[in-house]
Amino acid sequence: MPDTLCLWLRHETRPNEHRAALVPADARRLVEAGIRLTVEESTQRVFPVHEYASVGCQIAPQNSWPSRCPAQGYVLGLKELPDLPARLRPRHIFFGHAYKGQTGAEALLRRFEAGGGVLLDLESLVDADGRRLAAFGHWAGYAGASLAVLHRRGRLVAPLARLSRPELDERLRCSVAGESLTAVVIGAHGRSGRGACEALRTAGVEPSRWNSAETRCLDRDALLAHDILVNAIGTSVPVGPFLTEEDLYDPRRRLSVIGDVTCDVGSRLNALPIHDRATDWEHPVERLCRRPTALDVIALDNLPSLLPAEASRAFSAELWPLLLELREDSPVWERCLNAFRRAAGSLTDE
Structure with missing residues (x-):
């Protein structure tokens, strides 16, 4: 040296x-x-x-x-x-x-x-047990869940622009009259998952918190019954898909917005193989299907830059x-x- x-x-x-x-x-x-x-x-x-x-x-x-x-x-x-x-x-x-x-x-x-x-x-950059020592996970989760909520409420403005947390929180707290949103965060115990849960609570949405126990024997009916899914898992080994093409067209599906915080597109670790590319600040939302109801995904791979x-x-x-x-x-x-x-x-x- x-x-x-x-x-x-x-x-x-x-x-x-x-x-x-x-x-x-x-x-x-x-x-x-x-x-x-x-x-x-x-x-x-x-x-x-x-x-x-x-x-x-x-x-x-x-x-x-x-x-x-x-x-x-x-x-x-x-x-x-x-x-x-x-x-x-x-x-x-x-x-x-x-x-x-x-x-x-x-x-x-x-x-x-x-x-x-x-x-x-x-x-x-991990410790001896493989835990990350420096990461943006919390703010990635916070931004990803925030964008999902704003989009579900019809208040997501593109192209995106950087914000301060007070500015973003003010937008999150403006709920829609009579609204009753439901959301599930997968990987809720990790950094990104905790950030996502915090953003959802700021928006007045109490999330379902799923982790490995819930995904080991995935209840897809329960997953599809939520309005919003936030994927915030961290894994170094492939896992089974959380959603399949068949799920998209399930007539019982209520799910309408996916916030893919993990964004492992193009990787063997992608738990959401229903989409294969990241979105961007100009076009943050991709429509996956229109029937039986519209289903959109937000998959930005630099989410924390929204709150730089x-x-x-x-x-x-x-x-x-x-x-x-x-x-x-x-x-x-x-x-x-x-x-x-x-x-x-x-x-x-x-």
């Missing part, structure tokens, strides 16, 4: 990605600990760059990491990298979504292979102490590295 640890917080190139892996207050903590922290300018990050400069960070132009990040540094981000450079180096920390057979996973791993770089995937300030602060609070351990041979980061090595080692020769 170099004497001075170099971290480079990159600009997020994905449209509508307003979050930051590190917020200015926690960036200060790292700078005070002796870490050299460079922050790229960004036209969309919820925290202005001058707030990072004021706590001692160096500032660089956006998207300058390919040419300016030190060879022994770490490029820190959240969502996917731009298509170039084709050869990736040095070391990157972000949500790579590359270990479950997702679309584009092999191409990303081959870019690291070509450049000799390393991916320390934030999804693999709250989500970033919560995530950064969990991440910054772990970044201090990059100075040492930490078991936490060693597990991340080993996960990357296993995935890269599984690539076949072209």
Whole structure:
């Protein structure tokens, strides 16, 4: 390890990605600990760059990491990298979504292979028991359930725009006269599930909370009898489908909105194979069928960006102490590295 640890917080190139892996207050903590922290300018990050400069960070132009990040540094981000450079180096920390057979996973791993770089995937930042140590789950669940409720009430406005929690909560509390909504959250005990339940309660909807006991012998009739389904499971092994094509056309179906927070589309872990692509901020809702009644799905894979300030602060609070351990041979980061090595080692020769 170099004497001075170099971290480079990159600009997020994905449209509508307003979050930051590190917020200015926690960036200060790292700078005070002796870490050299460079922050790229960004036209969309919820925290202005001058707030990072004021706590001692160096500032660089956006998207300058390919040419300016030190060879022994770490490029820190959240969502996917731009298509170039084709050869990736040095070391990157972000949500790579590359270990479950997702679309584009092999191409990303081959870019690291070509450049000799390393991916320390934030999804693999876990303790010895496999529990995630830094995650956006709570706010993903909160945003996903909120959008489902707003859509069910006919009050979801597209394209989506980022909000503060007070703004979103004000919208959730505006219920429809005479309304009696029912909702089920699958994976209710996890981070995302707890966030979803909190949002539903804010909206005046007391959810049914399902977990592994309820899905082990799934009661589809009971599931279809709800107005809203929020899928918030976290799993590393395939599970049986919660809904099938046949269920969509069941004449008894009351279910009209699915909030797919987990959004494992394109993966063998997808528990909702009735849809196969994510939605986006311009078109957040996809109609799955019209009969016997309309059934829609919301499947955004960057839900916490709807509440970027709250989500970033919560995530950064969990991440910054772990970044201090990059100075040492930490078991936490060693597990991340080993996960990357296993995935890269599984690539076949072209």
